[in-house]
Structure formats: C-alpha cells, structure tokens
Amino acid sequence: MAKIEVNGLTLDYALIGDPGAPPLVLTPGGRYARDTAGVPELGARLAEGGFRVLLWDRPGCGASDIAFTAPSESVMNCEALVGLVEALGLRKVTLVGGSAGSRIALMAAARMPEKVRKIAIWWISGGPVGxxxxxxxxxxxxxxxxxxxxxxxxxxxxxxxxxxxxxxxxxxxxxxxxxxxxxxxxxxxxQAFAYSDDSPVPGMTEADFARLTMPVLTFRSGKSDMAHTRATSEWVHRLLPNSTLVEPPWGDQEWNEVSTFPVDPANRRGRFERWPLLAPMLLDWL
Known part of the structure; x- marks a missing residue:
C-alpha cells in the first residue's frame, strides 16, 4: 500500500510486477476499491505477463480522498488518473478498465494521448436507461x-x-x-450522465475519440447487458480510429449473472471475480 497526493487529494495505490516492466493501469468499476475480488487477481496475471501494474483507488473509492469541486465524478477521476501517471513518472502507459474503469480510461487518454501506448476496455456503460x-x-x-x-x-x-x-x-x-x-x-x-445521441460515453466528444489514435481493444458487450449495452460498445469501436472489436471470454448473460454474486471480500466474491478470465486475451493482444 502506498499513498500520494494528486490534485490536492491523497490517493491510495499499489504497484506490482517488475519495476522495469512497461507500465499498465488497471481501473475497476463502480465505486469499488482496487482490492475488490477479481481486480488484483487480474493485475497479478498481467504482472506475470510482463507488465508493471498500477492498481489504484479512484477519488471516493477505497482508501482515497474525495472532493466535490469537479464538474462531474468522472472528470474528477480521470483527472486524478492523469495526475497520478504524471506524479509517478510513468511513460507510455497501457490503460485497462471495465465499466466505470473503461470510461475513466478513455477520458484520461483523451487528456494525455501522447503518454498512452494502448487501451483495453470492456463493460462500457451506456444507453438511455443504463x-x-x-x-x-x-x-x-x-x-x-x-x-x-x-x-x-x-x-x-x-x-x-x-x-x-x-x-x-x-x-x-x-x-x-x-x-x-x-x-x-x-x-x-x-446530469453529467445524461444520454446523448452525439456520443456513446458521457464526458467524451467525437473529437476526444478522434485523438485516441493508439491501438484499442474493445470487448463487445452482451446483447442482454442493459447496463453496458452492446450498441454502446459497437459505437465506441466505430468512433475510435484504431479499435479492434472482440468477443469477451464469457457468455451473453455474464453481467446479469455477476450482478447477483455476493460481495464477499474474504472469500474473493463479487461482480469482478471473473475478470481474470480476460488475462489471456489481454496479454496476447498487448
């Protein structure tokens, strides 16, 4: 466990893997902490695969501080990520995340495209009801x-x-x-979460997507997933200049099933517990 001040907030983070390995940031979703079941397990697999993995608690998540001065929670979090990457002196980072983590990865990359090597995203929140x-x-x-x-x-x-x-x-x-x-x-x-026909991701414009010229691995959402609609993932893929759209390593009902899983840290249960299944595909692509 380590702490660092970024934008006036104390952020909690951990770095795992070879200190000389290429840096990779793994961001979970919801307001879940970096040690939520499935997240450090995926991080460990990525570290074993040759990356220096940064696990971090976003503002308002886990052990990090929070403030209410940003125009939106997503902006607060993505600017915290940009500041964290700068504070830790990371260069040519890979950004990986699911659900809210995918949104933060995209928004942060749009603010520092020159520092981002690749992006991998899944469970992209979207759709009017979602x-x-x-x-x-x-x-x-x-x-x-x-x-x-x-x-x-x-x-x-x-x-x-x-x-x-x-x-x-x-x-x-x-x-x-x-x-x-x-x-x-x-x-x-x-209001910052309001659906728009102009962009699939709140906080991102078409110009923002156009700046993301680095390779992006976009996992297509399940047809049954109403929180992260399939149409959203396909729309994001179309807007990204260099995206590869792939099927995830689980079935169509994955989100509906994991949403019923108990939040049980002691027994490593929770919505993200199956994220380590992504490791082979991520490492092969990265």
Whole structure:
C-alpha cells in the first residue's frame, strides 16, 4: 500500500510486477476499491505477463480522498488518473478498465494521448436507461439523504461505509459539505450522465475519440447487458480510429449473472471475480 497526493487529494495505490516492466493501469468499476475480488487477481496475471501494474483507488473509492469541486465524478477521476501517471513518472502507459474503469480510461487518454501506448476496455456503460441508472446509483441516494437528514444522513449511507472504514477523512469531508451545495453538486454530477445521441460515453466528444489514435481493444458487450449495452460498445469501436472489436471470454448473460454474486471480500466474491478470465486475451493482444 502506498499513498500520494494528486490534485490536492491523497490517493491510495499499489504497484506490482517488475519495476522495469512497461507500465499498465488497471481501473475497476463502480465505486469499488482496487482490492475488490477479481481486480488484483487480474493485475497479478498481467504482472506475470510482463507488465508493471498500477492498481489504484479512484477519488471516493477505497482508501482515497474525495472532493466535490469537479464538474462531474468522472472528470474528477480521470483527472486524478492523469495526475497520478504524471506524479509517478510513468511513460507510455497501457490503460485497462471495465465499466466505470473503461470510461475513466478513455477520458484520461483523451487528456494525455501522447503518454498512452494502448487501451483495453470492456463493460462500457451506456444507453438511455443504463445511464439514467448511473445517475441514480451515484447521485440519487445522495440527494435523497441530504434532503431528508443533511450530511449526517449522507455519511451514514451504505454507499460510503467501505470508504469511511478505510479512510476516516471521508466522513469528515462529507460532514464539512453544506447540504444545499452538496445537493446542487449531485444534481450536476447526475446530469453529467445524461444520454446523448452525439456520443456513446458521457464526458467524451467525437473529437476526444478522434485523438485516441493508439491501438484499442474493445470487448463487445452482451446483447442482454442493459447496463453496458452492446450498441454502446459497437459505437465506441466505430468512433475510435484504431479499435479492434472482440468477443469477451464469457457468455451473453455474464453481467446479469455477476450482478447477483455476493460481495464477499474474504472469500474473493463479487461482480469482478471473473475478470481474470480476460488475462489471456489481454496479454496476447498487448
């Protein structure tokens, strides 16, 4: 475990693998920590395959700090990744991520294309209903709690329990917010997930995609996946100048099935527990 200050926030991270190996950043989804079941296991496989793997807790995830000054949570996270890569002196990085991690990888790469060697992405969130679900998941319960019980109620939400257990500063940061200002921020952050016919990924424009001329491995989403629609993954593939679209190493119902898995860190269970299945395809392509 290591910590570093980036953009005024203390971020928690770990580097695994040969220090001289090419750097690779692995970013999970949701508000899950870097040690969530499946993430370090995939990281270990990639490290064994010849990479120096950076596992990190995004702002508001795991043991890292959070702030509410960015225009959206995704912008906060992608700018944190850009700053982390700079602070650690990484060059020609490979960015790998799923779900929210895919969005952050794309947004970060658009801000530092000269530093990114390759990208691999899967479970790209999208579609009108899928994105509306993200707005509620990330912001709706926050607004409801703040409107009913102020910041004490927000700090007591289950969505902050893991972060507060790992980093007591999170509770202090939350309690320091003005409830009305916090609600306004959550409204803006929720709006940032709004579906648009102009781009498959909120926070990315067609010009942003055009800047990503490095090779990208895009895993096609399952037809049954309503959170990360197949149409979204195919649209992203079309917008990227140098994308290879491939089928993932699991069946069509994967997301629906893993969404029912228990979150059980002690027994290494959770939504990402099957991510290590990606390792052979990732290493072959990378």
């Amino acid at each position: 994105l509306a679900g993200l707005a509620w998941f990330y912001c709706g319960d926050q607004i409801a709690a703040a409107s009913k019980g102020g910041m004490e109620a927000v700090a007591a939400l289950p969505s902050w329990a893991d972060q507060i257990a790992r980093n007591l500063r999170i509770r202090d940061i939350l309690l320091a917010q003005d409830p009305d200002a916090y609600i306004a921020t959550m409204q803006r952050w929720g």
